[in-house]
Amino acid sequence: MNNLKNAQQMRRLLDQWSDNWQAEASRFAESHRDLMPRRITNSQLFGLVDKVRGAEQFHDVTAFLENQATKAERTGRYDVQEFWRQLKGQLSQLKTELKNLLKELPEQDNKKDKERLLILLAGEYVRHLLAQSLFFGVER
Amino acid sequence: MSDQTKQIAEIVKRVKLDLEISKKSDEYAQGQTRDIAISLSEKECEIDKAQVRGLENLANTTGKISEITDWLKIRIGRDTKGKKWRFKGIGQELLTALENLRTDAKQIAKTLSQYASDADFERRVHLQLCREFLMHVSAYYEYEQRNLEHEQSKKRTTNATAAGSVE
Numbered sequence: 001m002n003n004l005k006n007a008q009q010m011r012r013l014l015d016q017w018s019d020n021w022q023a024e025a026s027r028f029a030e031s032h033r034d035l036m037p038r039r040i041t042n043s044q045l046f047g048l049v050d051k052v053r054g055a056e057q058f059h060d061v062t063a064f065l066e067n068q069a070t071k072a073e074r075t076g077r078y079d080v081q082e083f084w085r086q087l088k089g090q091l092s093q094l095k096t097e098l099k100n101l102l103k104e105l106p107e108q109d110n111k112k113d114k115e116r117l118l119i120l121l122a123g124e125y126v127r128h129l130l131a132q133s134l135f136f137g138v139e140r
Numbered sequence: 141m142s143d144q145t146k147q148i149a150e151i152v153k154r155v156k157l158d159l160e161i162s163k164k165s166d167e168y169a170q171g172q173t174r175d176i177a178i179s180l181s182e183k184e185c186e187i188d189k190a191q192v193r194g195l196e197n198l199a200n201t202t203g204k205i206s207e208i209t210d211w212l213k214i215r216i217g218r219d220t221k222g223k224k225w226r227f228k229g230i231g232q233e234l235l236t237a238l239e240n241l242r243t244d245a246k247q248i249a250k251t252l253s254q255y256a257s258d259a260d261f262e263r264r265v266h267l268q269l270c271r272e273f274l275m276h277v278s279a280y281y282e283y284e285q286r287n288l289e290h291e292q293s294k295k296r297t298t299n300a301t302a303a304g305s306v307e
Contacts, residue, residue, distance in 0.1 A: 015203035022206035131210035134217025
């Protein structure tokens with residue numbers, strides 16, 4: 001019963017967090033509006049969404065972002081490289097966000113669960129980013 | 141406060157909230173929802189029933205307003221021909237309408253401030269209002285679709301009768 005209650009509480013916290021962070025993800029997209037959706041294509045962002053969905057560890061996501069940044073650097077697209085670096089920074093902030101969320105819940109010791117939650121937060125963030133990028137295409 | 145008093149307070153809060161939401165829902169049933177549904181039903185608009193029902197189902201099952209707005213933004217962005225969610229700016233209009241419901245949610249939260257126990261209350265009211273709004277859009281859309289189908293079948297029958305009498 002307690003587990004069910006905790007799961008419900010966690011879901012509600014995640015929902016609330018996601019709605020609050022939509023604005024933050026949109027702000028990030030807005031600050032790179034010149035790059036989206038041409039230099040940072042929607043396919044790249046869809047690729048990122050898929051990567052996050054399939055990730056087993058948060059490190060898989062950051063490694064993917066680092067790889068994207070390196071590829072951009074190799075081809076001399078430094079603005080694109082900066083985008084991926086900054087996005088990595090944004091997603092790394094989510095660790096602090098997770099800590100704050102966990103404060104509102106009973107003690108969570110399971111490392112795997114924490115990792116899973118972190119990936120869930122990243123998934124929400126990149127979905128907001130993708131939606132905003134697609135929307136920019138229309139506004140143009 | 142005893143457990144019983146707490147329970148009673150919770151019931152009163154729920155009843156009052158339902159009442160406030162119902163009032164707003166009735167207001168939505170008479171205005172913009174119908175105009176949006178009529179635009180969605182136009183012949184040139186290629187949005188099908190599944191998409192409208194899909195949006196309504198999403199709203200009823202998610203706990204996030206952002207999931208609904210992301211869904212819309214993604215569909216608007218993918219509509220390169222402008223015949224679906226970009227048709228006559230329906231998607232954008234819907235996005236703005238859902239965002240504007242925040243004002244109503246604030247008002248309800250203020251009215252029920254003595255019962256609102258947590259910081260997430262206003263957001264949950266907003267989500268509930270979005271569900272009500274989309275329910276009306278979907279219902280009007282189904283109604284308009286049925287009317288269209290009825291008119292088309294009537295036309296076909298008239299044409300067939302006319303062709304038969306010429307023969």
